[in-house]
Amino acid sequence: MTATENKASIKGGEFLIKDVEAHQIFIPEEFTEEQQMIAETCRDFLKTEVHPRLNEIDSAKSPELMSTLMTKAGELGLLGVAVPEEYGGFGMNFNTSMLVAEALGTGHSFSVAQSAHTGIGTLPIVYYGNEEQKAKYLPLLASGEWKAAYCLTEPDSGSDANSGKSKAVLSGDGKHYIINGQKMWITNGGFAELYIVFAKIDDDKSLTAFIVEKSFGGITMNEPEHKLGIKGSDTRQVFFNDCHVPVENMLSTRGNGFKIAVNILNIGRIKLGIAVVGGSKGSLNYAINYANERKQFGVSIATFGAIKYKLAEMATRIFASETANYRAGQNIDDAIEDLKAQGLNDAEAKLKALEQFSIECAIMKVHSSEVLDYVVDESLQVYGGMGYSADAPMERSYRDARINRIFEGTNEINRMLIVDMLLKRAMKGEIDLMGPAMAVAKEIMSIPDFGASDDETIFAAEKKVLKNLKKAALMVSGAAVQKFMMSLSSEQEILMNVADMAIEIYVAESALLRVEKLIGIKGEAACELQKDMALIYLNEAVTKVNNAGREAITSFAEGDELRVMLMGLKRFTKIEPMNLKNARRRVADAMIAENKYIF
Numbered sequence: 001m002t003a004t005e006n007k008a009s010i011k012g013g014e015f016l017i018k019d020v021e022a023h024q025i026f027i028p029e030e031f032t033e034e035q036q037m038i039a040e041t042c043r044d045f046l047k048t049e050v051h052p053r054l055n056e057i058d059s060a061k062s063p064e065l066m067s068t069l070m071t072k073a074g075e076l077g078l079l080g081v082a083v084p085e086e087y088g089g090f091g092m093n094f095n096t097s098m099l100v101a102e103a104l105g106t107g108h109s110f111s112v113a114q115s116a117h118t119g120i121g122t123l124p125i126v127y128y129g130n131e132e133q134k135a136k137y138l139p140l141l142a143s144g145e146w147k148a149a150y151c152l153t154e155p156d157s158g159s160d161a162n163s164g165k166s167k168a169v170l171s172g173d174g175k176h177y178i179i180n181g182q183k184m185w186i187t188n189g190g191f192a193e194l195y196i197v198f199a200k201i202d203d204d205k206s207l208t209a210f211i212v213e214k215s216f217g218g219i220t221m222n223e224p225e226h227k228l229g230i231k232g233s234d235t236r237q238v239f240f241n242d243c244h245v246p247v248e249n250m251l252s253t254r255g256n257g258f259k260i261a262v263n264i265l266n267i268g269r270i271k272l273g274i275a276v277v278g279g280s281k282g283s284l285n286y287a288i289n290y291a292n293e294r295k296q297f298g299v300s301i302a303t304f305g306a307i308k309y310k311l312a313e314m315a316t317r318i319f320a321s322e323t324a325n326y327r328a329g330q331n332i333d334d335a336i337e338d339l340k341a342q343g344l345n346d347a348e349a350k351l352k353a354l355e356q357f358s359i360e361c362a363i364m365k366v367h368s369s370e371v372l373d374y375v376v377d378e379s380l381q382v383y384g385g386m387g388y389s390a391d392a393p394m395e396r397s398y399r400d401a402r403i404n405r406i407f408e409g410t411n412e413i414n415r416m417l418i419v420d421m422l423l424k425r426a427m428k429g430e431i432d433l434m435g436p437a438m439a440v441a442k443e444i445m446s447i448p449d450f451g452a453s454d455d456e457t458i459f460a461a462e463k464k465v466l467k468n469l470k471k472a473a474l475m476v477s478g479a480a481v482q483k484f485m486m487s488l489s490s491e492q493e494i495l496m497n498v499a500d501m502a503i504e505i506y507v508a509e510s511a512l513l514r515v516e517k518l519i520g521i522k523g524e525a526a527c528e529l530q531k532d533m534a535l536i537y538l539n540e541a542v543t544k545v546n547n548a549g550r551e552a553i554t555s556f557a558e559g560d561e562l563r564v565m566l567m568g569l570k571r572f573t574k575i576e577p578m579n580l581k582n583a584r585r586r587v588a589d590a591m592i593a594e595n596k597y598i599f
Contacts, residue, residue, distance in 0.1 A: 010024060010331055010334070011356065011430070011431070012331070012356040012357040012358065012359050012360055013359040013360075013421065013422050013425055013431050014431055015360075015505070015506050015509065016422070016433070016436075016470050016473055016474065016502060016505065017431065017432065017433060017436045017470070017474070019463075019467070020509065020513060021513075022513045022514075022516035022517040022520065023517065023520075024513075025327045025330065025510065025513050025514070025517065026095065026326055026327060026329070026330030027323065027326065027327075027514045027517050027518060028322060028323070028326050028514075029518060029521070031099060035096055035099055038081075038092075038096065038099065038100060038103075039099050039100065039102070039103040040103075041076060041077075041078070042078060042100055042103035042104045043103050043106075045072075045073060045076060045078065045104075046104065046106060046107050046110070049069060049072060049073075050069065050107050050108075050110045051106075051107075053065075054108055054109075054232075054396065057069075057108070057109050057110065057232035058108075058109065058231040058232045058396070059231070059232075060232055062190075063190035063191035063224075063234040064191070065232075066109070066110065066113050066188075066191065066232060066233075066234055067147060067191040069110055069113075070113060070114065070117060070144055070147050070191075071144045071145075072144075073114060073144060074142070074143045074144015074145065075143075075144060077090060078100065078104070078114070079114070079117060079118055079122075079141065079142055079143070079144050080141075080142030080143065081096065081097045081100050081118070082094075082097045082118065082122070082123065082126065083122065083126060083138050083141070083142040084126070084134075084138075084346070087134050087135065087138035087139055087142065088138060088139035088142040088143060089138065089142040093333045093336075094329055094332045094333045094336065094350075094353075095326060095329040095330050095332075095333050097118075097271070098270070098271065098274045098325065098326065098329040099274075101115065101271045101274050101275040101278070102274045102275060102277055102278035102322075102325075103278060104275065104278065105274070105275040105276060105277065105278020105279040105280075105281075105282070106278055106279055106281075106282035108230065108232065108396060108397075108400050109230045109231065109232030109233040109400070110232070111275060111279070112187060112230050112233040112403075113187065113188055113232075113233055113234070115268075115271060115272070115275060116148075116149065116150060116187040116188050117141070117147055117148050117149075117188060119264070119267060119268050119271055120150035120196070120264050120265075120268055121141070121147070121148025121149055121150050121188065121192070121194070121196060122138070122141045122142075122148055123264055123267060124150075124196050124209060124251060124260055124264055125137055125138060125141070125196075125211065125251070126138065126347065127260075127263070127264075127347045127350060127351050128209070128251050128252040128256075128260055128347070129211075129251060132248070133211060133248075133249070133251070137194060137211065140193075140194075141194070146192075146193040146194050147188055147191055147192045147193060147194070148188065148192055148193075148194045148195070148196065149186050149187060149188040149189050149192035149194070149195050149196070149238075150186070150187070150195070150196045150264075151183040151186055151189075151195050151196060151197040151198065151212075151238055152164070152183070152196075152198050152261055153183060153184055153185050153186075154166065154181065154182060154183055154184060155182060155184055159409065159410065159413050161198075161207075161258065161261055162205075162206060162207055162258045164181070164198060164199070164200065164207060165181060165200075166179065166180065166181025166182070166183070166197070166198065166199035166200065166240065167179070167180050167181060167199055167200060167201075167202075168199040168200065168201045168208060168210065168245070169201070169202065170201070170247070171244070174247065175246065175247060176244040176245055176246055176247060177199075177201070177210065177244075177245045177247060177249075177250070178242055178243065178244055178245075179197060179199050179210065179212070179218075179240045179242075179243045179245055180240055180241060180242060180243070181199055181239075181240050182237060182238075182239050182240075183197070183237065183238045183239075183240075184237045184238075185225070185235055186221075186235065186236055186237070186238045187233055187234070187235055188233075188234055189221055189234060189235065189236035189237075189238045190221065190224060190234040190236055191234060192214065193213065193214050193215075194211065194212070194213055194214070195211075195212040195213075195214070195219075195238070196209060196210075196211065196212075196251070197209070197210045197211075197212045197240065197245075198210075198257045198258075198260075198261060199240075199257075201254055201255075204254070204255055205255075206255040206256070206257065206258045206259075207255070207257030207258045207261065208250060208251075208253075208254050208255055208256065208257045209250070209251035209252060209256070209257040209260050209261075210245050210249055210250055210251060211245075211249045211251055212240075212243060212245050212249065213249075216243055216244055216245060217243065217244070218240060218241045218242045218243030218244065219238065219239070219240060219241075219243055220238075220239045220241065221236045221237060221238045221239065222236050222237040223236070224236055225237075227403075228399055228402060228403075229396075229399035229400040229401070229402055229403055230399075230400050230403055263351055263354060263355060265408055265409060266354045266355065266357075266358045266361045266362075267354055267361070268407075268408040269361040269362055269364065269365035269408045269409070269414065270325065270328060270329065270332075270360070270361040270364050270365065272365055272368070272369065272404060272407055272408050273321070273325050273361075273364035273365050273367070273368035273369070274322070274325040274326070274329070274364070274368070276368045276369055276371070276372040276401070276404050277318060277321055277322045277325060277368055277371070277372075279372055279376075279397070279400075279401065280314070280317075280318045280321075280368075280371055280372045280375040280376075281318060281597050282397075283314075283372075283375050283376050283379040283394070283397050284311070284314045284315060284318060284375055284379060284597050285596050285597055286379060286383075286393050286394065286397075287310070287311060287314070287378070287379035287382040287383070287394075288302070288311060288591055288592060288595060288596060288597065289595060289596075290382060290383050290386075291307050291311065291382055291592065292592060292595055294384075301382075302588075302592045305581075305585070307382060307588075308584060308585050308588035308589070308592075309581075309584055309588075310378045310381065310382055311382075311587075311588040311591060311592070312533075312536070312583075312584035312585070312587040312588040312591075313378070313536075313584065314374070314375045314378055314379070315533065315587055315588075315591060315597060315599065316533045316536045316537050316584075316587065317371045317374060317375070317537070318371060318375065318597070318599075319511060319530070319533045319534075319537075319599050320507045320508065320510065320511040320533070320534075320537045321364070321367050321368045321371045321507060323507075323510040323511050323513075323514040324360075324363070324364060324367065324506055324507045324510035324511070325364050325368065327510045327513075327514075328357055328360035328361065328363075328364055331357055331360065332353045332354060332356075332357050333353075335349075335352075335353035335356050335357065336349045336350050336353040337349075339352050339353060358417075358421060359418055359421050359422060360506070362409075362414040362415075362417050362418050362421070363418060363502065363503050363506050363507075365408055365409070365411070365414055366411045366414050366415060366418075366499075366503060367503050367507055368404075369401075369404035369405045369407075369411060370405065370411065372401045372404055373401055373402070373404075373405065376394065376397045376398045376401045377398065379394055379397065380394040380395075380397075380398050412492075412496065414499075415495065415496045415499035415500070415503075416489075416492060416495045416496065416499070418499040418502055418503070419477070419495045419498050419499050419502070420489065420495070422477075422502070423477075423481065423488075433474065433477070433478070434478065434481075436471075436474050437474040437475065437477065437478025437481075438478065440471045440474045440475045440478065440568075441475065441478060441479070443471070443568075444475065444564060444565070444567065444568030444571070445564065448571055458516060458519060458524070459512055459515075459516055461576065462512055462534075462535070462538055462575075463512070465538065465542065465574070465575050466505065466508065466509050466512065466538070468571070468572040468573070468574070469501070469504075469505050469508070469541070469542065469545050469572065469573065470505055471572045472501065472545055472546075472549050472568075472569055472572035472573055473498065473501040473502055473505060473545070473549075475549075475565065475568055475569070475572070476497070476498055476501065476549050476552050476553060476565075476569075477498045479553075479556070479557065479561075479565060480494050480498065480552065480556060483556050483557075484556070491555070491556075493551075493552075493555060494552045494555050494556065497548040497549070497551050497552035497555075498548070498552060500544065500545075500548040501544075501545045501548045501549060501552075504541040504544045504545050504548075505541070505545065507537070507541070508537055508538045508541035511533065511534040511537050511538070512534045512538060514530070514534070515527055515530045515531050515533075515534040518530055519531070528586070529586060529587055529590055529599070530599065532583040532584075532586055532587050533583075533587055533599070535578060535583065536580055536583050536584060536587075538575065539575055539578065539580060542573050542574075542575045543573075545573055546569060546570075546573035549569045549573070550566065550569060553565045553566060553569060554566075
């Protein structure tokens with residue numbers, strides 16, 4: 001994989017205050033032939049083993065089928081991509097593991113099982129296990145001989161994970177921790193041989209993590225949950241009743257469980273983000289195929305402008321979301337290499353890099369899951385009445401997509417985390433947000449610069465638009481901080497408005513930089529459709545930033561302050577008009593001609 005340039009200068013969350021150049025980001029077109037072959041292996045596995053059995057998977061009365069599929073995936077190496085080579089895995093870098101997640105993203109319930117096993121089930125041991133724990137468990141997990149589950153959520157502790165009531169008490173002989181508690185929504189619970197379990201020792205305020213083998217005993221469970229979607233994913237309540245866990249199976253140190261949970265969720269968020277990009281592409285392919293095949297009024301419905309709008313809009317959002325995911329993934333990879341060069345070991349470097357880009361991880365979880373919801377909804381609409389039938393593929397896609405806005409922290413929680421993490425870094429002096437925010441506050445009181453730019457480089461005007469969008473976000477967030485100070489955390493509506501502004505800026509910038517870099521490689525003539533999509537997305541982002549900013553400003557500003565801020569927002573959310581209809585038609589026509597998503 002091509003490493004990005006000037007990687008050390010890129011820090012998580014700085015996109016709001018720092019210009020990024022195209023050569024500094026990684027784009028999907030740079031994946032190597034070897035990486036593409038790994039992705040193709042994943043797609044072939046789904047095509048041969050999973051897709052023909054989706055109905056059987058969803059209606060399975062026992063977990064045996066999913067367990068068998070997981071075993072087969074392990075035999076192909078699909079469960080060990082992120083496990084170090086010395087423990088039976090492939091030790092691939094972060095963006096390669098992202099590519100695998102995307103390639104497996106059309107697997108519906110299987111994708112959920114695989115993701116839970118390789119992510120939250122395995123990575124706590126990869127990152128926090130000692131040498132004995134890694135040597136004992138990782139080869140079993142990488143090969144698929146053992147499957148893993150992650151036991152954090154409890155009936156009264158969802159988003160507030162550290163409030164869990166499960167208890168661990170040291171036995172009289174000091175050899176075991178005896179765990180008692182109830183966990184719920186446990187993916188792979190029915191067939192896992194290993195559980196990552198979180199409990200509080202005695203009266204500790206924070207959780208401790210344990211590696212629990214099913215063979216330890218004291219583990220019972222309910223029947224699988226009846227769910228709206230991902231019906232083939234084995235999801236259960238798991239009960240620990242005097243489960244004796246050897247003291248050497250404590251993961252990391254006492255009281256470090258909540259930190260483990262938070263850091264593993266960072267990984268889960270961005271992995272979910274790129275996985276649902278894969279799911280979105282699959283749904284769009286179905287929509288394109290159906291639009292070409294379905295005839296109304298004597299012609300294919302793919303010839304209708306309303307259908308072309310839907311196909312192009314889906315493609316545009318997928319293209320942008322994919323771009324931003326891999327941009328963040330490569331930033332994480334680059335940060336890992338920097339930290340290792342500074343003397344950190346592999347696990348420490350990975351954890352610190354993921355923490356550094358936790359803002360981007362949350363952004364991609366929110367954006368990609370909402371793109372998927374949009375895509376499955378519009379794809380079903382392309383199918384019309386047939387889309388509502390369980391005999392067509394969209395019914396399952398529609399139901400299965402919905403969980404992704406809840407998984408890995410709800411999108412509402414993640415939106416608030418985005419702003420909270422940005423402000424905390426500013427308070428610590430890690431990111432200078434207030435300096436630029438104060439500069440913007442002064443700028444809106446000055447006379448606007450109406451002069452035309454003489455910069456004729458590609459996307460010069462669009463980059464000025466992006467710079468202004470960043471000013472809009474800084475203006476709103478800075479004013480909100482000054483207005484509410486420490487009570488801002490209770491103004492959740494405003495936090496979500498600011499998060500929406502940040503999300504759209506990050507994704508729009510990513511799409512534009514991808515196309516700029518691609519033009520540098522292939523030439524502008526070969527990238528006209530990608531350019532169309534980047535500009536479509538930027539135009540829509542301007543509208544969304546304006547709407548979110550206006551809603552936030554009118555929530556707290558009054559009188560002259562309101563008037564000045566709204567004028568500033570109007571100044572910062574301007575873009576030259578373009579014919580979006582024709583741009584969308586060009587994108588749609590190209591996909592219709594190839595009968596698939598082609599980007």
